[in-house]
Amino acid sequence: MSASTDLELVDLFQKGNEASFNELVVRYQEKLYWIARRFVQDHDQADEIVQEVFVKIYGALKEFRGESGVYTWLYRITVNVSLNTLRKKRIRDFLRIDEFFETASDENERPDKLLEREEQQKLIEDAVRTLPEKQKAVFILRYHEELPYEEISTILETSVGGLKANYFHAVKKIGEYVNRAHRTH
Amino acid sequence: MDYITGHVDKVEHSRIESHLLVCAECQKTYQELLASDAAIRHVSTESPDPVYFTNILPRVRERITTRQNPFREYSIALSRIVLPLAVSLFMIILLTIIPGVPTLELGQTEALRQTVKDLSADEVVQAITNTYAHSTVLQNQDIAASIVVEKITGDRFIAEEIVKQIESDAVSDVVVEGMISDLNREQVDQLLSGLSERTLL
Numbered sequence: 001m002s003a004s005t006d007l008e009l010v011d012l013f014q015k016g017n018e019a020s021f022n023e024l025v026v027r028y029q030e031k032l033y034w035i036a037r038r039f040v041q042d043h044d045q046a047d048e049i050v051q052e053v054f055v056k057i058y059g060a061l062k063e064f065r066g067e068s069g070v071y072t073w074l075y076r077i078t079v080n081v082s083l084n085t086l087r088k089k090r091i092r093d094f095l096r097i098d099e100f101f102e103t104a105s106d107e108n109e110r111p112d113k114l115l116e117r118e119e120q121q122k123l124i125e126d127a128v129r130t131l132p133e134k135q136k137a138v139f140i141l142r143y144h145e146e147l148p149y150e151e152i153s154t155i156l157e158t159s160v161g162g163l164k165a166n167y168f169h170a171v172k173k174i175g176e177y178v179n180r181a182h183r184t185h
Numbered sequence: 186m187d188y189i190t191g192h193v194d195k196v197e198h199s200r201i202e203s204h205l206l207v208c209a210e211c212q213k214t215y216q217e218l219l220a221s222d223a224a225i226r227h228v229s230t231e232s233p234d235p236v237y238f239t240n241i242l243p244r245v246r247e248r249i250t251t252r253q254n255p256f257r258e259y260s261i262a263l264s265r266i267v268l269p270l271a272v273s274l275f276m277i278i279l280l281t282i283i284p285g286v287p288t289l290e291l292g293q294t295e296a297l298r299q300t301v302k303d304l305s306a307d308e309v310v311q312a313i314t315n316t317y318a319h320s321t322v323l324q325n326q327d328i329a330a331s332i333v334v335e336k337i338t339g340d341r342f343i344a345e346e347i348v349k350q351i352e353s354d355a356v357s358d359v360v361v362e363g364m365i366s367d368l369n370r371e372q373v374d375q376l377l378s379g380l381s382e383r384t385l386l
Binding site for chain 2: 022025026029030033037038041043047050051054055058059120121123124142143146167168171172174175176178179
């Protein structure tokens, strides 16, 4: 079954072959994990997103009619769920909900042991976090996933011209954020 | 940026290269983007243990099985739809159907406050979501939102802030997450998963 195309797997699933869903999961789990991980920058949240994405896919697969490619569809769901998770987090942070549940952050556990590389990584993550949703999505799908603009255009339902502008501004903003941080250090 | 990351064809590459030699402004932008790229590439996100990827499928399967439990569907329907719907109907009547009442009077505001007083937090959340979807009087929506969110959070200042969020962002997300200092972790997760189920496919 591993030689089957995505569409063939979907077709098999729609005819009652449950194992073809498993094949889709194995085929895309790592890709989708990394998209989610780039968005939320946290393993546990990315894991939660990936599971939710596959559960949604399982529920919707019977209705899939192939208007877009399978992987475009999977990516779109992953981006949507990731953005939704970020929105929730924003609100949760705003309401300080986690303070009721979390007792200590990682930084509190080892305040003096952060390596320079980790700091730099956090800086980039912070910079990405400040990007507007669309810029963030384009940045992740283009820079990290190296998807063609045409695919990203289908996933995000945005014109290619708009995507290129978003991509440019995203990278520029990340650079400016990093520079500002270095100047204030 | 595609030029920097090597995602342009040879012709385009030569064209940009030539242009950069004669255009100071683009050269400056190029240098900035080059620095950004270097900073981003310098870091790498730590990969999960390879074993992790072998465990995704069984956990997804387990989640699917749990979701397919008919009792679970029934209890979700009851808690998320039926009870809140009844409450929201009352609120909709109060807010929009009473003739000649374009905005809430003081007594009605108090009545609304009393109405939501004894509801559980998730009933309130669902009720205000439904109310928002149906009410046509913006000012009443804001008052209703303030009251129920105030009830949820027990803090008027936070309630006002959330209403601002509601006005500027996706209503359902914000309302469902207008959450809620007196919920336990499990209830919070339930609310969040309820929101996830509405994610666009």
